[in-house]
Amino acid sequence: MIDRTWGFLLLLGRGVQQFPLRATLTVSGIAIGVAAFVAIQLANHSILASFQRTINAVAGRSALVVTAGELGFDETALLKVQATEGVEYAAPLIINIAPVTGRRGEVLLVLGVDLLAEKAFREYRLAGQKEAVDLKMLLQPETLFLSRSFAATHGLAVGETITLLTGSHRRTFIIRGLLEPRGPARALEGHLALMDIATAQAAFDKVGRLDRIDIVLREAAGIDAMAAQLGKVLPTHLTVQRPEQRNRQVEKMLAAFRMNLNALSAISLVVAAFLIYNTLSLSVIHRQQQIGILRSLGVSAGEVVALFVGEALVLGGIGSLVGLGLGTLLASQILETISRTVSQLYSFIRVTHVDADPFTLLAALGLGLSFSLIAALYPSFQAGRVSVRESLNPVLAGKEERGPRALLVVALLFLAGAYWAARQSAVGSTPLFGYLALVLLILGGALLTPWAILGFAWIVRRVGRRMGKGEGLLVASHLRGYQGRHAVAVAAMMTALAMLIGVAIMIGSFRRTVEIWVEETIRADLIVAPASRFTKGVSATLPSDLLGRVRKIPGIAAVDPFTGLRITFRGRQLLLAAGDFQVVAARGRLLFLKGDSGEVLTRARDQEGIIISETTALTHNITRGEQVVLQTPTGPASFPVSGIFYDYTTDGGKIVMDRSLFQRYWGEQGINVLALYLTPEADASAVTGRIKQAADGAAILVMPNQDLKARVLRIFDQTFAVTHALRMIAVIVAALGILNALWASVLERQREIGILRSVGASRAQVFRVILQEAGLLGLLAEILGLIIGLFLALVLIHVINKQSFGWSILFFFPPTILATSAGLVLVTSLLAGFLPALYASRIEVADAIKYE
């Protein structure tokens, strides 16, 4: 038995060793594919873990947490909580994100705490002290504690000052102490400032209000029962939940974003699987004679299958292991880009290092091996079926390959399946059938390639013969003769291209849609906002008297004051906003699914109705005219939906009402943004100057219309930056596939090339034939990729994006994608063809045509 196992391993090792270049190419392809996948997984995981670390670090020992979204709530709720039977301790909190002045891009999570209540919840320790912190040091005005790591990074010391953008003001605080990295000081990867609650309330214009109450219960009290009990005592717009539920909310918030990136990164793995399939198929073809000899020596068909499966697992295993390392390195490169996108789209996040989660790594290794195994099955079974007689006879070995008809039938079935899947609705809010449609489309396209190659070869052959071109004829004959081998390489390239083109069309269409939307809806001449407005998570408002002063500035025809609050609606976060519908109806514009902007807005105002974004309508299945209940500080209230509008600003959805209606239920809230419409003769820069004067030193931004539009598009472009890298990776893996296939076919055709040279083909002719072949394979991949890519784009736009984010995207075909993808294909396939062509042209004729 031992001998047999050794024999098996020896054959396996020699098999891998026999074609070192091919093995290297395959391992590289798998490594890159796995690396792309691992990088995205790890980056996603690290970001989520960082969110959760922050949530858990701040939560401390809390069993329950009371919140009311961004709005906060009246601090009298604290008394009600404390008075509730079963509550041991209750601690009020102010939580804010504040940009740090003079440190570009830096922010701090500012916690305002009740010094007396904190002890039961969280522990703080000052650098250089063994005792718990004496929080009384914070009672001095305008002081804070800073996390030690932040201070070290920025060279700050105790006694020095730090200036924060709190709301629309810049405030300077004295650093009274540095916090060791434990407890809340680890939040946002050590970006924490701790203040007394009164200081924080004053700094963030939240006097008399709280963001949160943390609760520790008496031992006997059941957590869920207490949550229900508190729910009854507190106003209805307050939420009582376990801290870990916040983690789930974050997961939910990021689910669609992560899913899309994961799906995109998995494409590289699929392309790598093609590579394994290709390598194994070529290996089987090249080793026909060896298989024949082995079989004639008594090796069973099953053992031959095991030999090839083993080879795939060895290559897949090495590739996956290398990929894990490479992916971890890559993850740290893309982490910043992805976390920046998450910060801009969802919530401010700071991620400093990759969390090399062993489970993620193991899963990727398992996936790499599984893909290798699946890809290896068919060629391995083919190896098991090799006929001993034919494999040992070189004359019989050169038989014509045929594209099996069954493949065509299966391809068409897959494409029909894709059509069916694309028409199914989402499972929950996950477009599972949409993803299935993508997979079926790619598989269907891949299975069409052998036939497409035959058709292509037929055309090239006809043209070649008609033009009397020997090279064309040879290219055609190779395409036809080796279609089985080439099909896999073309399919891999096609998959990568289809994805590249599909995603590019989707992004292009999305961008164009957003451009149109921006152009149509951003109509105000000037936008006034707190300077910290564009940091996600900051709920800064403008100085309360600014509106009155701005209205008096000459040259301003109308003002639309905008207030936005994050609230929880039917278990999900969304933005509740208020604006002056009269002004927007007259001067601004929203794009409604149905109806004219002015009419819908006027009707909404008259009916005391709300308008909701398309995302909200789709996520919660709300139609126009329906009554929607919102939890207001004054109790639940019902509003009719007057219109549904297109909106691309947030993926959580939006509910908007007229300012007067909003004030009736939510009271006088701060204004976040002023949209100003100027009189025709007004000079924008002069008005800007006067607004800044009116702001009286407050930290505000006055942005011309064009700047805001440009900003929206810039954020859009950043959001998709990572996908560029992912798409390029898939193309690189596919190029390795073409190189692999061409190299193998050149090795296989050495004798043929020798004959060709002996009947008068020059080195240059041989070189050109192989290069043209590479170019044509690339061209075919481009044509197929374009067709399949168009359909992928349709699925991405109308199914996946619609179902996961609820955005309507208009289809646009960006013409540049044709030039870019064709150029890319040409370059990669010619590069992939260059080495094999060079090798082929240098083959020694006498050696190549030897019989032995």
Next chain:
Amino acid sequence: MAAPPMVRLKQVSKIYHKRPQPIPALQGVTLEIHRAEFVAVVGPSGCGKSTLLHLMAGIDRSTSGEVWFEDHLLSTMRETGLTRLRREKVGIVYQLYNLLPHLTLWENVALPLLLAGSPADDIRTRVAEVVKALDLTERTDHWPHQLSGGEMQRAAVARAVITRPSLILADEPTGNLDSKAGEAVLRLLRTLNQEGGFTVVLATHSQEAAAFADRVLRLRDGRILE
């Protein structure tokens, strides 16, 4: 004055540098092949027959000595010159036919002309003539694997003569054929030599095959015996 020889070898040696020791394939071979001659090179496997043919065709280069083709000294010619020589003046027939498996019979035969960039009409006419002469007209659209051994070898001969070369080199052309088909191919070569005026060099291990030639050169261990 007698016409100059078509091929002339002077003290030609060919040594393959292989480990553990170099293998001499030809040693000090001197010979001449005259125009319109039918010469058989006879010897057992491994005696250097194929190497000799490869040197004459400019496929391989000698280690020492001179190989002349008409008035060209092959060892001084560059690769492009040798390619042109093979394309225009030499036709080769192999034991295993060496038809390109993914070209039809017609395309295989037309290949040398296609590679030379001959006009399309010219190609069509010449291929039609040759396949007719070799009784292959019915099989022009067939793939090599659809042909019998004899048909494949006739197709190989057709490909060798399509450019009207000065020299046909046939390397064991009957080695893979039954005796009947083998004889037919030998007769064909003889006819081409006698009626077409082609110079033929036939490498073979068979005395019967050698009997078709005007002159027989015996080769053993890389040396000419006579």
